[in-house]
Amino acid sequence: MPSSTASGRWFDGRSAAPHDVTLRLGDRLEITGPGVHRDWNLDDLRAREAQAPLLRLGIAGDPGQVEVVDATFAAILAIRCPDLRKRADTAGGTWRLVVGSLAA
Numbered sequence: 001m002p003s004s005t006a007s008g009r010w011f012d013g014r015s016a017a018p019h020d021v022t023l024r025l026g027d028r029l030e031i032t033g034p035g036v037h038r039d040w041n042l043d044d045l046r047a048r049e050a051q052a053p054l055l056r057l058g059i060a061g062d063p064g065q066v067e068v069v070d071a072t073f074a075a076i077l078a079i080r081c082p083d084l085r086k087r088a089d090t091a092g093g094t095w096r097l098v099v100g101s102l103a104a
Contacts, residue, residue, distance in 0.1 A: 004073055004076045006068050029042060029045060055068050
């Protein structure tokens with residue numbers, strides 16, 4: 001499967017300092033830069049809130065996130081990751097609604 005690359009900024013979730021990184025999209029999303037190496041499963045990727053053209057990505061359980069402004073890369077990523085815009089708490093929200101209705 002061909003890979004696509006883009007430049008981005010990594011935020012580790014502990015400080016506000018950005019780190020310049022390279023994103024490589026192959027079978028997984030690899031994020032590399034000075035002192036940064038992440039290898040994320042595409043099924044786990046979720047887009048976090050951001051204004052276009054900025055795409056902010058993360059995965060559950062990792063406070064870090066990466067930002068990229070590359071329309072071509074974002075389009076390829078959206079095709080490869082159909083759940084990219086799926087909210088992580090969708091099922092839990094539905095469950096809370098059902099339980100709340102039963103309690104009333």
